[in-house]
Amino acid sequence: MDTRTGLPVVGMIGGGQLARMTHQAAIALGQSLRVLANDVDESAALVAADVQLGSHTDLDALRTFAKSCDVVTFDHEHVPGEHIRALVAAGHKVFPGADALQYAQDKHLMRRKLSELGAPVPRWAPIASAEELVAFGLPAVVKTARGGYDGRGVFVVNDVEEIIDLLASGAELIVEEKVELRRELAVQVARSPYGQVAVYPVVETVQRDGICVEVLAPAPDLPEDVAVGAQELAIRLANELGVVGLLAVELFETPSGLVVNELAMRPHNSGHWTIEGARTSQFEQHLRAVLDYPMGDTSLAAPVVVMANVLGGPDGGLSIDERLHHLMAAEPGVKVHLYGKQTRPGRKIGHVTALGDDLADCRARAARAGHWLTYGKAPEA
Amino acid sequence: MDTRTGLPVVGMIGGGQLARMTHQAAIALGQSLRVLANDVDESAALVAADVQLGSHTDLDALRTFAKSCDVVTFDHEHVPGEHIRALVAAGHKVFPGADALQYAQDKHLMRRKLSELGAPVPRWAPIASAEELVAFGLPAVVKTARGGYDGRGVFVVNDVEEIIDLLASGAELIVEEKVELRRELAVQVARSPYGQVAVYPVVETVQRDGICVEVLAPAPDLPEDVAVGAQELAIRLANELGVVGLLAVELFETPSGLVVNELAMRPHNSGHWTIEGARTSQFEQHLRAVLDYPMGDTSLAAPVVVMANVLGGPDGGLSIDERLHHLMAAEPGVKVHLYGKQTRPGRKIGHVTALGDDLADCRARAARAGHWLTYGKAPEA
Known part of the structure; x- marks a missing residue:
């Protein structure tokens, strides 16, 4: 507990954009996220007050880090399971635990476990x-x-x-x-140590070159029974795998139904839309879950929400600050999230979110906004 | 400019909750707010990465602070005008400037100026x-x-x-x-150095013992022409007074029309509802304005938004963390903002926001949530 505020300290291992956005959510809850980052220039280290520099593979660094935290959680899935077990053995709370996290760390274990559970897999x-x-x-x-x-x-x-x-x-x-892929979907569920679960609407994730470039919430034209089935599957997996915190279930929609593609146990790119698009953002929800707080309302804040990732584009031309000016002038209603990263071609440097009533309109607005940041010029008509 | 990110650095003088919430907004824009705080325990100092300790009345501290900022702005109105002029003379951008800010610092100057401008005053x-x-x-x-x-x-x-x-x-x-007061209203406008303005919907502010306890957005049952008139007045005042950043115009509704009560030139308690309740929060808008970025969309994110301030209550009983648990369990859709402050009776320690379609329902939910934080027990039925 932070004795200055009487509120708990959540520590996040990893200083990327997920930690950066979790810090924003922590601030609203009266907290300040504690961050273990490799470098002072990482996304979250640039903005958080309480940063320890160190590696997520260095058990001594992890022990020092955990001592000042009420709960430890993750920005990524790269912390070795034995380190997590060592922290827990020393009396620290770490969520998700190693037994759950292994299924997000190892695709072989994940496939075997899902097959055992009778979950639909390729x-x-x-x-x-x-x-x-x-x-x-x-x-x-x-x-x-x-x-x-x-x-x-x-x-x-x-x-x-x-x-x-x-x-x-x-x-x-x-x-x-190689499944006959109609499209990719994702569903996020949060689960607390007590076992309370809260599931978000199913979304469509649009991929390009293996990277998620766009998320449509809710997934367009998804039959109600399929959406409910996906949510029930996510809840069942969170329970069966013993996840605490967020679980993202990435799904393939095929002619014979949904199959599970991947699992992630942390805030996830498929949930960035929730910052403005849901009553409780995935980042706040993850904090609530790992702290065993009651879960927040997951309902949509607008009929249609579209999130587009912003990738770094070719060098040259306008500065990122100039690009942001143009975006804001062109799209005053689109919300921007920049991660404080140096631009490299193909690197995720931020995301934009458009809310509204019309899917095509929201997609077009998000795409135009993202185009300005990536290319520094207006999209061609 | 922050050479690590290519994005500007806004410095805010004062480490209170307004700076704390402005830091949250800065993070989304790829920035990290630089804060001049009196103490490490101040609301914003607890959460921001770049904090200088010092007094807002110490010109040397202000000079040191301004050197690392692209633009300097304020969490409060207590910086002496001569200090602001000294910073500007040294080549720093400070918004709002001393010529504008004096009208928020001195009620005599404000009343005289508004009378000269023909604005409605008591x-x-x-x-x-x-x-x-x-x-x-x-x-x-x-x-x-x-x-x-x-x-x-x-x-x-x-x-x-x-x-x-x-x-x-x-x-x-x-x-x-002493005017015949029907109710109090407020309207916020942001103005950039270029002169772009963006005005928010008029809200009703409910006061108790001289402190704002509740804000209703939009102001219920306000005739359209009166609302537009209030917005036009705010725009005119921002232009005439040369405000850069946010201007809050607090108004009395009287039988003979609206009269101006007070002016504030910074993010303002009457605008906390905008964090979830408007497409662009007042904190992001203030950053956009002082950076001469294009303004963001000010439209409502829900038909009804109610913000209730959370005041510290009597000592004893549940801890703040326990109170927060109860609030979340009782009101999963209410958004909480705690400022990291020690609780003292009557002190503003946070606020809560409820969004929906029905005013009475939103007011009741916000009031119940606030009651949990202030008193540590359920409100009496």
Whole structure:
């Protein structure tokens, strides 16, 4: 507890944009997020008052960090499970715990567990050789069990030769059928230690080159029973896996129904729309969950909410500050979130959110706003 | 400019809750608010990464502070005008400037200027003696020209004897007629150096013991022409007074129309509802204005928005953290903003906001939520 305020201190391991936006939410709750960052220039370290520099793989740094926190949680999923167990053994509260988090850290464990639970998943298998891959059948999707994110570690394979180096690397791999994909959906649920759950509306996530570029809330034209089914699945998984905090369930919509693609156990890109678009943002909800506070209202704040990620564009032209001026002049109703990051082509440097009554209009406004930040010029008509 | 982000640095003099909430808004714009606070325990100092300790009356401290800012602005109106002029003479941008801010610092100057401009004001006069007060006519409202806020420095006087000490103190005083008050209203406008203005809907502010306890947005049952007139008045005053940043115009609704009560040139308690209740919060709008960014959309995010201030209550009983649990369980849709302040009876320690379609329902929800924080128990049925 912060003795100055009488309110708890949540520590977040990792200083990226998720920690940055969680700090904003913490401020409203009377708190100040404590952040473990690698560098003073990381997104959250730029804005938070209480920053410890250190690595998420350094157990001593983690121990020092946890001592000043009521609860420790994560900006990413890269903290080794044994470190989490060591912190818990020392009496610290860490959410989500290692037993739950392993399913977000290891795709092989996740697939096996989901299969055991009878959750809908693509046909899959562990593979260790070219022969096993051929036997599974090609084309298929090969994934490294650990370490992938934003499309990294995921390979659509038509011919074994394409991943011959990967097969030889010794990395643990799984293979999945290439599903007939209609679109991708996601659903977020928060769960507290007490077991209270609160689920958000199902959203559509639009990907490009394996990176989420747009989120549409609620998912357009999704039948009510399918949406409810997805929400029930997310709640069941949060309970069965023992998640505390946020769980994002990424789904493929296929002709034969929904299948689970990935799990994330933290605030997630598919939930950035909630900052303005839901009564309780995912960042506040994650804080409530890990603190065992009662959950907040997850209902939509507008009929349609569209979030577009802002990626860094080619160098040159207008400065980011000039681009922001143009965006604001062109789209006075779009909300901007910049993460304080240096621009690099393809890097997520922020996001924009448009709210309204009409999906096409919201998508167009968000896209125009994002285009200004990425390219420094008006989109072509 | 912050060379790490390519985005500007706004410095706010004063570390109170207005700076705290402005920091939240700055984070979204890719910035981190620089704060000049008296103490490490002040609301904004608890949460901001870039805090300089020092007094707002210490010119050396102000000079040091301004050197690392692109623009300097204020959490309060207590910085001496000569200090502001000295910073501007040294080449710093300070908004609002001293020529504008004097009208928020000195009620005598404000009344004289508004009278010159033909703005509607109560009948008023400067007074220096009991005789002048009697000649003006009692009952009346006596105000100190400088230093009052939240009802301090304002005296409803029925008999000269009541303020005989004040009259002898040498404080500069004005007297105003006690208007026939139907209710109090407020309207906020933001103005940029370029001269762009953006005005918010007119709100009703409910006062108790001279302190704003509740804000209803939009002001219920206000005729459209009166609302537009109030907005036009606010725009005219922002232009005529040369305000840059936010101007809050507090108004009395009387049988003969609106009259101006007070002016404030900063984010204002009457605008806290905008955090969730308007497309652009007053805090983001103030940043946009002082940075000469284009203004944001001021439209309502819900048909009805009610903000209730949370005052500290009697000591004892549940801790603030326990009270927050109860509030969240009882009112999952109410948004909470705690300022990180030690609780003292009557002190503003936070606010709550309820959004919806029905005024009575929103008021009841906000009041119940606030009651939990102030008293640590459910309101009596």
